[in-house]
Amino acid sequence: MGHISNVSNVGFQEQGSLAREGSFQWRGPKALEPLSHWNCSKDCDDDDRKAVRLTPPSSSEEPTFSLVLLAAAALLCFFLMPHSYAASGIGRQGELPQRITRQDAGDLITDIPSPSLRGCCGEPTEFRWIFLDQEDQAEAGRPFRTRLLARDRLGRQARPSACDALRVSLDLSGRARLSSDTLPSAWRRSELELYIENELAEVVRAQVRIQSPDPEADVLLHTSQIRFAPGPMHGFSLRVELSSDSGGGTVGGSWQTSVPLSVIASIQDRFGNPTTLNPQILGGGKLLLRSNAAKGALEIKPEDGTMFLDRSGEARAVIRGLSPGSVEVWLEQVGGNAPPGHMQELRARTAHSLSFASNFASNSASAHAAAPRVVKASPRAEFEAARTGISDADANWLAKADEVREAFRWAWKGYKTNAWGFDELQPVSRKGRDSFGGVGLTILDSMSTIWLMGLDDEFEEAAAFVRDTLDFARADSDVSVFELTIRGVGGLLGAHTLSGQQVFLDKAKELGERLLPAFDTPSRLPLPRLNIARGRGPSSGEPTILSEAGSCQLEFRSLSARTGDRRFQKAADDAFEAIQSSGLKGLLPVYLTPTMVSPVKAVASKFAFGALADSYYEYLLKQWLQSPSETRFKDSFLQVMDELPSIIRPLPDSAEQRKAQGETKFKLIEVSPSGDPIWKMDHLSCFAPALIALGLDNLPQADLLKSGRNHTWTRLAEGLTASCFEMWSSTPTGLAPEYVMVNPSPPHNFMQ
Incomplete structure (x- = not known):
């Protein structure tokens, strides 16, 4: 649940469950009082008091003088009060509006009277939450604009200093959040802009909450719904699932052979929200399902791979693995409005790696040998x-x-x-x-x-x-x-x-x-x-x-x-x-x-390869091993490994290291934000030699031969392993410490 406050949300406690959609309510002891509002006597400045307070005469004054004074005050109020409000009776005791109402921008009254004299505006008692955009037309990735207007009991702009003292918060469901464009939130002429952003296409429950600084005051709530739709088309996506009439499933992460699978193509916005695929988007062209499977290894229906649109705005085809092994499928757009170079980009975006295993009900010895056991x-x-x-x-x-x-x-x-x-x-x-x-x-x-x-x-x-x-x-x-x-x-x-x-x-x-x-x-x-x-x-x-x-x-x-x-x-x-x-x-x-x-x-x-960072780098390589078609993980890991020597001492390609005889005990140190070395090595960084070995065993040779990675990585794995072994073998207990300080001077041995 997103939460934002224009004052501070430290110590702010939830006031119970959200109000019903479109509802408002006051909470607290003052809700029972007919004139419940935030007390002006505490917050008004001297000018405000002079404008709204009438001082009764002392007992020594003549009654006639009192009558004249009261009559003059009545006439003054009559002339200062806007005629429309005097005629409607707004502002009388017992009829104070104490609520938040929701309005569309088109319904906003533009002739709300504003005070002409300093000090004429009063305490905020009525709030209007204006949706400048239609709540059913919000779009993922685009700010949804709302504005909160504060009015006094006469419908005028509320006093700015009183507005600044309010605590206004906005609770948002799902992944919605207050836009950074309106942070920090601040009242301007009794108005508060609250722009809402969301990258997920979903219905968001938005609740505005207004609270006085007085702990005994009531809390005002109002809840509305905003429907965020997907943004403009960004690209195609591909997914695979069991057909509705299929009785098979996955075994150890592999699909069973001979089981029909639905391959579903859809389009999505730049945040991954699915949207409707229609013929206009294809511009008269068509989508084809392609595969790198060997002949007889994969069945595609229809045979030419054409994917047909269904009523839900998705394109479908059916595949069936005919033999154990791994294949890759992807989309290809032919004809229509496909731009030059689009084919390679579409393949990279939609490539989907599939693994098939034999049906385990089979008694075939070869099937059991090829597939993992259940x-x-x-x-x-x-x-x-x-x-x-x-x-x-x-x-x-x-x-x-x-x-x-x-x-x-x-x-x-x-x-x-x-x-x-x-x-x-x-x-x-x-x-x-x-x-x-x-x-x-x-x-x-x-x-x-x-x-x-x-x-x-x-x-x-x-x-x-x-x-x-x-x-x-x-x-x-x-x-x-x-x-x-x-x-x-x-x-x-x-x-x-x-x-x-x-x-x-x-x-x-x-x-x-x-x-x-x-x-x-x-x-x-x-x-x-x-x-x-x-x-x-x-x-x-x-x-x-x-x-x-x-x-x-x-x-x-x-x-x-x-x-x-x-x-x-x-x-x-x-x-x-x-x-x-x-x-x-x-x-x-x-x-x-x-x-x-x-x-x-x-x-x-700091930059480090041990505590606080270690498994992030480990998971880069392993995510690629988990899904080899997603080369972004491999590319990120290679970039990390190319930079790793910068936090290793001695530097692998330094003159002192080249002069060293025999095995070099490399140390993984840390680097401060300013670039200065932090001369310590974490024991947690001792996962690095095994990670490097895993890369040497699994990465393509073309990647390992580039810039001598193969040779450099092998030396690093051996030298780091030697240092990690020393962390264990050099202590009286045989247990390694959490970290060891490293000597800043070559050859950078561990310090006792």
Whole structure:
């Protein structure tokens, strides 16, 4: 829910539920008084008092004088009061208008009397909320103009100083927000401009709230609806879903072969809102569905790929995978008003990567070999199968692997004995602690590790907890959205991938749905904390942490791929695009503007690859691995890697490094906003060597050979690994610290 106040919203409490649409109401003890209004005696200046106050004579004055004085006052009021109001009787006691009314601009009365003398305007008692645009014709991306007019009890412009003392707020549903063009909000001649922006095509509930500085005064509310429609056409989009008569589905993120799928083309505005596709847009041309599938691998109906418009304004075709594997489909516009070069742009915009797996009801041995299994036998069976036929080099590591496995079992036993069901075990006190709402986060986060280690009993204990005990509705506290996403949603999806058990996917979807309200912010960046039991979180004026905003995409996109529910991917993609809208590329500062601020900007802060930034860079590469057709992720990762040497010491291409003999222990340091080095290395940055290795193993050779990336990255991965190992091996306990200070002088060794 968006909230903006022209004074301050610090300490401003919700006054209850929203009023009914088109309604208004006063709240508070003064609502029962026939003359309830904000007291002029406190706020009027001396000139106001002189203009409106009549002083009765003392007892020593003659009655005749009193009568003359009263008669003169009556005549004065008669001549000063506009005739139209005197005739209508407005302003009499008991008939004070105390309300907000909504008007269209065309209905606005232009001859509202204005005071001709200083001090004649009175306290604001009536407010008119003017819609300068039609509420059913608002457009996404374009400000919807409204204006609030304040009038006194005679219908004149209210006194400006009294207006300035009011607290006016605007509560907006959905993703609507107050336009930055009208911030900060300020009264001008008893008028307040409130322009509303929204990038989502939706019906917005807008409630204006007016409150006096007097805590005993009443609160005035008025609610209206504004319908935001999609903006002008920006481009085509493509999606794939099961046909209505299909009985198939997805398995491990792949579509089943032989199952008909609907491919649906639509147009959207620049914010992704779908709008109606019609023949006029195509200019007499037609849309074709194209594919890179080998002959006999994919069936398209109609055979020439022509997509026909339906009544909903969408174009459709049907496809069917005939063999396991991956294919790509895209749109092509032929004829009509397609401009030169449009074909390549349209392919890049609509390319959709699909993976097909065999029907698992089949008994074909080749089908089972090509497709992932739905339900796995057991962790131990998988573990033992993985150890058969390994190379001699891998066999040398089995003893070390067994030591790690036993260390995990020892730690799991301690958690089970002392803190089962709690989010964390406090090792010194041996007591459990709920830091994330009491969802047993240690259990959710450990299930994939348990499976990979082949621990049947431990996995069944964890599965039973998820199946029988886990209840997100009991997590009634504000918890980290970042941690619940990567550890909660990620842990459940990992367990589903490895075991195939539906309960894990069901719980992951439930948790994802409970996290979605965190993304309902003006910036589209997720709130840092959320109460998943109540679906709301505290607004934060603190800067947004880069890694928190950029580390939800893998989980939410995977959730959409498995469930077919596009809400998750849209929320994650919107957050990613919000980060990119800052205009910075490559290495980014660790802080962005608060979630309630739009548009998103980078905050002057340090550059780092460890805490506060790490997983943002990790997710760039992994999002490309998750969806190879979306090359923007790969391109962003490559730009980051090209800039990474700037925060590594010794500099990889420096003279001192070239003279060094043997292995160089590279250090990942930080850089201040002014560009000065911060001589410390986070332990969290030790994910970097593995990330670099993942890139070396998966990125196209054409990208790796450019500018010698292949050679540079290999040296960096080896040198950073050596430094990370030293962080562990050089301490008496064998445990690495959170960070280590680095010597500013070459060869930049760690400082004790």
